[in-house]
Amino acid sequence: MDANLIAVATISGALALGAMSPGPSFILVARTAVASSRRAGMGAALGMGMGAVVIALVALLGLHTLLAAVPWLWLTLKTVGGLYLLWMAFKMFRHAHKPLDVDKNASAGKSFRRALMSAFLTQISNPKTAVVFAGIFAALLPSHITPAMYVALPTAALVVDGLWYAFVAYALSSSGPRKTYLRYKAVFDRIGGSVMAALGVKLIVK
Numbered sequence: 001m002d003a004n005l006i007a008v009a010t011i012s013g014a015l016a017l018g019a020m021s022p023g024p025s026f027i028l029v030a031r032t033a034v035a036s037s038r039r040a041g042m043g044a045a046l047g048m049g050m051g052a053v054v055i056a057l058v059a060l061l062g063l064h065t066l067l068a069a070v071p072w073l074w075l076t077l078k079t080v081g082g083l084y085l086l087w088m089a090f091k092m093f094r095h096a097h098k099p100l101d102v103d104k105n106a107s108a109g110k111s112f113r114r115a116l117m118s119a120f121l122t123q124i125s126n127p128k129t130a131v132v133f134a135g136i137f138a139a140l141l142p143s144h145i146t147p148a149m150y151v152a153l154p155t156a157a158l159v160v161d162g163l164w165y166a167f168v169a170y171a172l173s174s175s176g177p178r179k180t181y182l183r184y185k186a187v188f189d190r191i192g193g194s195v196m197a198a199l200g201v202k203l204i205v206k
Contacts, residue, residue, distance in 0.1 A: 003142045012156045014136045019164045024199055027192045028122050032115050033169040034181040041169025043115035049162030051123025056157040059133035077127035078203050084125040085200030092193035096186045
C-alpha cells in the first residue's frame, strides 16, 4: 500500500482517539444538542469539523516549529485560548439556574449558524489541540509530504471530528438524554462550567 495512504489512515485513527477524549469540545456539542435542538447540535458538530480543518492546515505548515522558535507566541495563544474557555464557563454558570423551555428554545434559541460558529471558535481556541495535531503529523507522516496530503489530511480531520460530534449530537438530542438534562440542568451546567473553567485555567498557567 502507498505510504501516503497508510499515513492518512494511521493519522485518522489517532485523530479519532483524540476527538473521543473528553474536553471543552465535547461539553459544548453535548450541551448544545440537549439544551437547544438536534439541528443546532449538528451545527456544532460541523463547526468542530471545520475547526479541525484549520488546525490540520496550521499543523502541516509547521506550528510546532514556529512555537518552539517564538516562545511568546505560545504564551499568547495559551492565554487567549484559556480566557475564551473561562468566558464560556462563566456563561454556563450564569445561566445554570434558569429553566429551559425546549420547544421554545428549539425555534428561538441557538441557531444552526450560531452553534456552528461557537463550536468553531471553541475548537480553534485551544492551541494545545494544534500542538497535538502537529505532534501526530510529525510522528506519522512520511519524510516527503506530497501536495495531495495538504488536501487529504484536513479532509480526514473534517470527517473524523465532524462524524464523531454528529454522533454525539444525535445521541444526546434524543428524548431520554434531553429529559435527564432538563431535570438536572443546574447541576449539569455547573459541572460542565467547572470542567470548562478548569481547562481554561490549566491552559493559562501550565
